[in-house]
Amino acid sequence: MSAVELQRCRACGRCQSYPRALCKHCGARELESVEGSGRGTVFATTVVHRSSREDLATPYGLTLVRMEEGPMLMALLVGEAADFPAGAEVAVDPEATRERGLLTVSGQLPG
C-alpha cells in the first residue's frame, strides 16, 4: 500500500490528481481510481517558518514531489530539507502517512 491515490483515464492512460469528473488531458469521462507507486522526484523543497496550521510545529519541511505517474503532490518532510534537493528520488512513507493523515517523505531512495 503506497497511500497515494491517483485517478487514471481509461481512454488516454494518463493520471491526474485531484480527482475530477473528466480527464484534464483528453476530456474523457472514463476514469478509475488507482494506487500510485508512491515514488517520485523532488521538484523543490522548502522550510515553513509561518504556517496556517497551528498544530504543526515550525519550522518544518515541505516538498513537492512529481510522482512517477505524472501528477505532483505535496508532502511533509521528515528530516533535513537540505537532504531533499530538486531531482532527488523519493518515496512516500505509507505507515507514517497513515498515522499523520498527511503524505510524508523521510528519505531519498537508495541510488
Add this chain to the structure above:
Amino acid sequence: VTASLTGVAALGADELAACSGPVEANALAVAAALDDAGIDRGAVDAVLTYDSIVAPDIMQANRVAEYLGLAPSYAATVGSGGATPAAAVALAIGLVEAGLARNVVFAHADLRAAVKREAVGRMAAVVGNPEFEAPFGPIVPTLYSFLAQWLIESGRATREDLARIAVQTRAWATLNPAAKMRAPLTVEEVLDAPPVAGPLGRYDCCLITDFAGALVVSGEPGEVRILAAAGAATHEEILQMNADDPLAAPTALAAELYERAGIAAADLDLAYLYDSFTITTALQLLAYGLDRGEGLGALLADPGIGPGARLPVNTHGGLLSATTSGLFHLVEAVRQLRGEADDRQVDGARTALVTNIGGVFSNHAALVLGVR
C-alpha cells in the same frame, strides 16, 4: 490596439482613512480617474471592479456605479487574483474594439490593513487546494518559496539576487511619498530578516496595505496608448503547474506580447513587474528577457533595476514597498509616460511593460503601453 489609458487615480492615505468601505473607496477613485481623464460622468459605458477580500460583494461593480449615480451599459465585478487589473484592461479593450463601450473604468480598492490576519488567512485558503495543499499549512509565501528554491537550485538566481530586488525596489519607494515603506534597505537587512518560507524572509514578501485606485480605458485617442495585451492562464493551484518549466507560459506570453506590440525587450524604457514576492520579479526578469540573456547576477549589479538603472523596474516601489494592488503598476506607468512622476521621473521614457499575476505564478496578464 486602438484604446488608450486616458485617466488614472490613486487615493491618498487621508482620503482612504475617511472611507466607509471598499465600495466608497472605489467610487471616489473612479471619480478622481474621470477627472484625470477630463471626461464627464455620463460618458462612462462600463464599470469594472475587482472585489474586496475584506468585504466581498457579488455585485460590487453595480454598487460602485450606483454610489456614483452612473448608469453604464455594463457593470461587472471581475476576479483573477492579482492578475485582475491588467486582465480587466484587456477586457476593456475588447469592449471598446467591439463597439460596445467608448469609455470603461476599472477600480480596485480594499481596506485590508485593519484585518490583516483574517485577510491573509482567506487569501491563503483561496490559493491552496483544500485536500491536497491546505492540510500542510502553506501560506502564499510558502507556495512561492518552492519556485524560489527551484530557481536557486537551477543556478539561475542566488539568495542575494532576491535580496537585491527588495533593496532596489525599496530605493524607488524612498522617492515616492505615497509609498508605505520609504526607509532605505540593505542586502544585509533583507538576509537577516525573520524567515517566512525557504529562502524568503519578511522583506521578500509584499505589503498588506489599504488602497484605492482606478483607471479609464478609452476608445478616444489619448496620450498613453495601449500597444499590446497578452495573457496566460494555465492553472490555479501550484500542484497543477507545468513542473517541467514554470517559466514556459510567461516566456511564450512575452514573445507574443512583444510581437503584437512590434517591439523587442531591449526597446522597453520601463518595466512594471507584479512583485508579490522578490522571486516573482526574478522569474519575470528572466521570462520577459529583461536580463538580455546575461542572467540575474549581471542585471542586478548596482544600480540593478533601481534608480539610475538601464531598465528601471517598479519605480513607485511596487507591492514590496509601496501598495498592495498591481493596479498601481498601471497607474505609475501612465504617470511616468506622461512625465508626471516627480522625483522618480525617468527622462524620455516612451515604452513600458506592465504585468499582473494571480495565483501562484498561475495567471499572467501583461500590457505594453507607449507614448509617441
